[in-house]
Amino acid sequence: MAGGRGRKPIHLEMRGNKSNRQRIWEAIRAERDGFQVADVAHRAKTDITVVNTYVQSLLRGEYVELISGAPYKTQTLRLIKDVGAEAPSLTKEGKPSNSGKGTEAMWRTLRILGELDAHELAAQASTVTPTTPSTAASYLLWLKKAGYVIEVLAGKPGRKARYSLAPGKYTGPRPPMIQKIGQVFDPNLSKVVFRQPEPAEIEL
Amino acid sequence: MSVSKIVPLTNVGLLSAAIERAHARPLGLPGLVVMYGASGLGKSVGAAFAANLHRAYYVECRDTWSKKAFLQAILREMSIAPGQTLSVMVDQVAEQLSRSGRPLLIDDVQYLLEKAVANVLTDIYNASQGTIVLIGEERVPSSLAKLERLHNRVLEWVPAQPATQDDLRNLAKASYPALHFADDLLEDLRHQVRGCLRRVAVNLYKVYSEAQALGLDSIDLAGWGKRGWFTGEAPVRRGA
Numbered sequence: 001m002a003g004g005r006g007r008k009p010i011h012l013e014m015r016g017n018k019s020n021r022q023r024i025w026e027a028i029r030a031e032r033d034g035f036q037v038a039d040v041a042h043r044a045k046t047d048i049t050v051v052n053t054y055v056q057s058l059l060r061g062e063y064v065e066l067i068s069g070a071p072y073k074t075q076t077l078r079l080i081k082d083v084g085a086e087a088p089s090l091t092k093e094g095k096p097s098n099s100g101k102g103t104e105a106m107w108r109t110l111r112i113l114g115e116l117d118a119h120e121l122a123a124q125a126s127t128v129t130p131t132t133p134s135t136a137a138s139y140l141l142w143l144k145k146a147g148y149v150i151e152v153l154a155g156k157p158g159r160k161a162r163y164s165l166a167p168g169k170y171t172g173p174r175p176p177m178i179q180k181i182g183q184v185f186d187p188n189l190s191k192v193v194f195r196q197p198e199p200a201e202i203e204l
Numbered sequence: 205m206s207v208s209k210i211v212p213l214t215n216v217g218l219l220s221a222a223i224e225r226a227h228a229r230p231l232g233l234p235g236l237v238v239m240y241g242a243s244g245l246g247k248s249v250g251a252a253f254a255a256n257l258h259r260a261y262y263v264e265c266r267d268t269w270s271k272k273a274f275l276q277a278i279l280r281e282m283s284i285a286p287g288q289t290l291s292v293m294v295d296q297v298a299e300q301l302s303r304s305g306r307p308l309l310i311d312d313v314q315y316l317l318e319k320a321v322a323n324v325l326t327d328i329y330n331a332s333q334g335t336i337v338l339i340g341e342e343r344v345p346s347s348l349a350k351l352e353r354l355h356n357r358v359l360e361w362v363p364a365q366p367a368t369q370d371d372l373r374n375l376a377k378a379s380y381p382a383l384h385f386a387d388d389l390l391e392d393l394r395h396q397v398r399g400c401l402r403r404v405a406v407n408l409y410k411v412y413s414e415a416q417a418l419g420l421d422s423i424d425l426a427g428w429g430k431r432g433w434f435t436g437e438a439p440v441r442r443g444a
Contacts, residue, residue, distance in 0.1 A: 086283070
């Protein structure tokens with residue numbers, strides 16, 4: 001790798017707001033040759049139990065290894081598999097996790113295809129994780145409310161509505177999230193871009 | 205729960221198979237994949253599929269891009285805060301590509317190849333040895349031929365193919381499951397639009413609306429008659 005050519009380490013830092021895991025990952029990368037959980041928690045400004053959980057996943061997934069210290073004592077670990085700026089998303093067992101990847105695929109597809117309907121969107125996203133047309137339709141609807149997509153062709157019986165990304169609305173690679181309380185959050189801008197006017201929980 | 209499946213089109217399969225091979229290539233082999241062809245052949249659908257399958261970084265080039273704009277666009281796609289100088293940015297891109305193992309997909313690459321920006325592409329490739337996929341119009345191979353350093357790093361050329369009879373059948377079935385399109389109708393359409401997938405889609409919709417109006421659940425060439433196809437050519441001027 002680059003290190004062999006005597007270069008300074010390349011500074012890769014994610015932009016936008018960061019999740020706990022992202023900050024933990026960056027702290028680990030900064031101290032790759034030997035780090036302790038308490039230090040990482042301090043640098044990442046994260047609770048130590050959160051760091052512990054993630055480090056356990058990283059250990060099981062063989063991203064980091066133990067270099068000294070016994071369990072429940074002060075351990076020193078080091079990074080052995082550096083996958084770049086983005087914190088690997090892992091399950092408890094250390095396996096790659098698919099959570100959020102379907103939404104990510106829908107968001108990516110919207111940008112690449114330009115114009116599409118809910119079925120096409122679901123089909124593309126199903127490449128990554130099984131996605132139903134109704135999931136895709138609901139994502140499109142929320143994005144439309146937030147002004148991120150425009151309805152190019154209105155739907156009617158026998159014809160699916162077609163949508164496209166609104167001009168200038170590709171805010172970045174991270175998919176806008178639909179939050180359960182009825183709002184759309186854009187992690188690229190780290191702000192809420194749409195809020196349901198009336199609380200939705202009344203109509204349960 | 206009904207999960208939609210992607211329509212198995214020829215170009216989608218060609219591109220994703222090529223990327224698959226580039227991804228699994230033995231050490232020391234070059235890692236550039238180039239897909240080229242006229243617009244409307246379904247390159248973007250192929251790109252979307254491949255990008256989702258491999259979680260690729262995707263950028264779509266613009267004619268006005270400078271070296272800096274190009275690098276910034278890639279870094280933005282990677283969510284990485286760009287460095288101060290071009291050379292730092294090249295390093296950042298290369299580092300992230302080789303660390304993450306995710307391919308980089310560059311669409312509409314014809315805009316870059318004739319300009320100095322093309323050298324940035326070579327730099328990124330050399331520094332990362334990653335899998336880089338270039339997608340563009342027909343003239344891409346000839347533009348690339350002038351860039352010797354990049355040209356000999358191409359592992360695979362993937363010319364986009366005109367739509368086949370199977371493509372039309374698959375597309376018709378996926379888009380309008382309730383209507384049966386006869387083979388002779390599809391064949392005539394394929395011939396008239398010269399395999400341009402985008403126009404196929406437009407015309408299938410045209411057939412579908414007519415069939416709906418007439419209450420048909422199956423239609424052939426005789427049934428379609430002389431209604432004609434939308435081929436993108438402007439109507440001929442009628443004799444005075």
